[in-house]
Amino acid sequence: MTREGWIRLVVVAAAVAALEIACRTGWIPTTVVIPPSAMATSLYDILVSGTHWGDILVSLRSVAAAGVLAIGLGFLVGAVIHALPPVRSAAEPLLASYYAVPTFMFYPVFIILFGVGSAAIVAIAVLLAIVAMISATLIGLDRIPRVLGKTALIMRMGPVERAFRISLPAAMPYLFTGVKLAVAYAFIGVIASEFILSGAGMGYAIAYAYNNFNNREMYGLMLLIVVLVTIVNTALDAVDRRLQARLRR
Amino acid sequence: MTVAALAEVADVSAVEDRHVRLAGVTRVFGRPGTPKSVHALGPIDLDLRRGEFFSVVGPSGCGKSTLLDVLAGLSKPTEGTAEFEGRPIDGVPAGVGVVFQEDASFPWLTVADNVAFGLRRAGVDAAEIARRVDYAVGFMGLKAFAGAYPAQLSGGMRQRVCIARTLVMQPRLILLDEPFGALDQQTRLLMGDELLRLWRETSATVLLITHALDEAAMLSDRVGVMSARPGVFIDVVETGWEVERDSRIVSHHRFGDITGRLWEKLRTESLKHLRDG
Amino acid sequence: MTVAALAEVADVSAVEDRHVRLAGVTRVFGRPGTPKSVHALGPIDLDLRRGEFFSVVGPSGCGKSTLLDVLAGLSKPTEGTAEFEGRPIDGVPAGVGVVFQEDASFPWLTVADNVAFGLRRAGVDAAEIARRVDYAVGFMGLKAFAGAYPAQLSGGMRQRVCIARTLVMQPRLILLDEPFGALDQQTRLLMGDELLRLWRETSATVLLITHALDEAAMLSDRVGVMSARPGVFIDVVETGWEVERDSRIVSHHRFGDITGRLWEKLRTESLKHLRDG
Amino acid sequence: APAAADEISVTQWGTSMYGAPYAVAMAEGLFKKAGVDITSIIGSGGGGTTVRNLLASDTPYGDVAIAAALAAQRQGLDVIIVNTGTRSVAEASLVTMPDSPIKSLKDLEGKKVAITSPKGVSEMLLLMALKQEGVDASKVERVASGGYVNGLTMLEQGAVAAAALIEPLSIMRASKYRTVANYGKILPPMTTSVGITTRAFAQKNPAKLKAIIAGRAAGVEALYADPAKAAEIVGKAFKLEPAIAKVAVDNMLAPAMWSTGEFNRAELDRTVEGLRLIGQIDGPVDWSKLLDPSFLPASIKDRK
């Protein structure tokens, strides 16, 4: 590990330890925050007792579905928009402003369209995540060096071979940045919808625990989400870094 | 100028030895005659002898790359005819290799895979690919980096990967568009040595576009000097070098003469360009 | 070599005319002696005469920029002493102007504001600023672009903005680090003409780092050739040009001799570097 | 000097009839008469949020769902119940589409029913009603919809056979659905909301607490005395159409929805029974630690 990596570990560990001490000494009342060690044991109990596996699976399935849909559709839409410059110049300012629109408010519409349950939540998450993928696709296709297109011509490639052997690998590092963001937003979209609107999933379980003053369970579940996101992020980041390393400096 | 050199010049007009022929080639971007159209090039008349090393120098934006695009079949002349090996150029002709000014190595492939790319597509058998790639990689001084990715190489080494990738297909006409533009002058001259070696070994016809006068003067049999846009040849200088030559000829007294003559021709043209911004 | 040139060489040792002095200067990055430390430069002994035009050429990575940093007071020598106008260099000395290799124009300011930037910080009064900026902008051929932003200019014009920004502070020592690296050779030679004009007008001492041998040969009174890292001077070539000179001297017979000599010295050093990648 | 105005919390303020007495008491100046200045109500989605709301506010008194009060107490929050709020489930019902074959709770066997959220009131009432009618609850699949309106959407799309509903929503949409079960008619009276506060506040401000409870009790009495006027007030406060407000209030008169505050152990225990059914409570409930009737007005303290 790099020096920075070690420092980071120490910083995080110190923050956790500080919180532990603050809670243990009563400086932060346990009715507000419970000590990290208690969060960890709570998480352990949740996983072992299996009480929340249903919720966890529901959430993860929704995240996976939303992620896959957002990435796939986002890439397609991005590629189509990229091929149609007038559409692109019209849509781009709106894409840039997209995150300002509170997506969650359209939940009732999705319920009408997709019915109650995972589908509506997946739809919200896709809506939240897809723009990152569209933007990344546009950027990726833009950044394919023109000279590679000329090279494909010199090698007398057809359009299909060119798309798969030149365009796709050349745009890949940028596309993957989109993948990373799309997964993060899929997570946010699913968990947040569950939290505010739904009756199932990890998000709901946290809201439920909060409503029933069950701080221990609430913090256990929160820790679970933090851990999950960190793992997913770290894994995607590792791939990302390898792809980015290929980009010309 | 040596007698041998003069004899070679005479040869160019011999029809059986004519490898490339451009006659009255012009290229206009946009619809000709409209106010937005750009007359980029021509009219150009140019014959290249089989096995000749020809360089093109000219001020920035004069149409050098446009000329190369026409020869590579990437761009159709607006007027005039372009021929390669006696056949009109329509689409990218077989037997032509191009090294572009920009780094065109594939960043997702290793050096060896980059060089093997064209051969694999052509369905050459594995043993033959390995042999040819090995040779080309070694020739370009990249042996130690065969497994490396382009991002791990310097700009000059990446350009060498592109040259190897082109060379391995054994083109009969090699077009090079400022291939060493990214390098400093000293490295460029050394790369020039390797280019000369390559040219001697393959006996391909080479057309090199460059903005470095010393490079043109040292490498070429003939140097064409282009005017500011629309580019036409305002001078073609015979260097009269032996086939066996390398960068040491820069201290040859004739080298200074050639460079001086090129510079004299270009100074006015470049000044025009500079004043335009 | 002319007699006049020889006479000038003798002058360098005269103490009253010595503008810059480096004695035994070395620069090591990282803690010296540790395996990760990089001995970048030296030992260097160098005296610059007041009003001299001195160029430094050397293979990539040999420590040229490091040398400039030491002279500009941006970097402290690990060993040895650096003096400017008789005082040891500690921090950036007043009276020194630097043009960096990279484009250092501020993209958020217009050309005129870029040039005026240093003067405004120094609290020069408005009328004086206007006068000096006007002159410098005109001198660099940027009059028509005074209100433009750098993004609207070509790379060469932006470098001219940086030169104007330095010039306007009326430095007594001008340090230039490959200022024309981004330009093609023809434009570079023309820019060299303007640099010579500037040098004659201001009678400042100039130290120019370049990788272009012809540029060094044409512009300088003396050219220092550096070895591969750690860079030391392996040769200092006297050009013996008149003060009144311009790019036309490239067709002078001595120009080829000088370039040849520089190239001979550098060939081996550059080859070393090239083989390292 | 008159103290600054106080804000108290009421669950489902603006959506449920729980809050009607507060609206009447405020409009009629009954709180002022009782000696406290209540000008506005902190509303919230219900459940634990209301308890959190009141714990965080300056005047920690609130009318909250009894389940939330018990949960808070169970998790060690120092709250006491000082009066009861409502004692009927008459506003809740189960509906289906008009053309549906479902006629009674018995018909729900093997079918899906939309509840709002697992372990919530809508589920509790469904289970209690099924038990009352002798239907095997394990044969009725409960689907969490996240909200009453969502449940109706599911019903319309045929995803469920019946959906939980609540007033005034059920009144506004009366024409679109058919009522399968009116819980108020099936289930006997039970305590549904209670007034709670923190022990600390009760000790420090007994007078203010008494005034709030008395003001509310006066509101309840005024409500029963003149339902038409009350409906008008509630309609304005909750932004309901006058006609709907009228029906909503009138519907609650027969089951005597609003308690003046006194505790009724039988009604309390019935609710606990229901909470046991959905697994919200598993141990015994020690009422003596939870209830504190000492702040009730003397006139109703002994009313049982």
Add this chain to the structure above:
Amino acid sequence: MKSVLGPAAVLAVLLLAWEVLHLAVANTGLPSPLATLMQLVVLLGEAEFWAHASQTAQAFAAAVVLSTVGGIALGILLGMNRTAGTVSEPILVNLYSLPKVTLYPVVLLIFGLGISARIAFGIMHGMIPLTLFTMNAILQMKPVYRRSAAVMGLTPWQTSVSVVLPAILPEVITGARLGVSLCLLGVLIGEMFASRNGLGYMVMHAMERGDMPTVLAVALLLAIVALLVNAALLALDRAWRH
């Protein structure tokens, strides 16, 4: 002019799609664009609506100001020190991609239910991207700018004010654009989950009552405001990128 026409055309297409959708699902409660617009007009005439809107606006304004100031300050602090920057970047990125809504109960437990909780939550959403953008802008600023300042004899203070700040401004504005959007999202989510006023609460309340025209009217209004704010920042962004 053309830059307005294009997006307007896209918006028109979206409205058309909405209308088609409305007709397709018929009476299940998706109001038409026109009905939504009319409801919006009605809402705009109500004092209560403005009370909610002003609550949201206050929380939003406070969150934007605090997260902008805090984000830039923290970004500069971390950016000035390369080690601090490298150490904190992955942590910040991780925080950014965390579904922060799950942490809202903590915010409520700490700040209570007043406006401060929503402000805090808005800041949690909006500050991180701004910090990241500012930090990276400084870390990636061309070193030659600082060297130029040094050879011109600028003091550290002069360097920060007249070189570093203008150099990173475009990135800061880009970060601010994202930050402002996310601030609004954070405030609204806060209002939707636990609050008694504000537009988020209003929407949640309308959702509970099945009042779709109000839900969509408020959502539409928020979308329009958000797009306008964003367009203004975008214009500022363009003005600074020469």
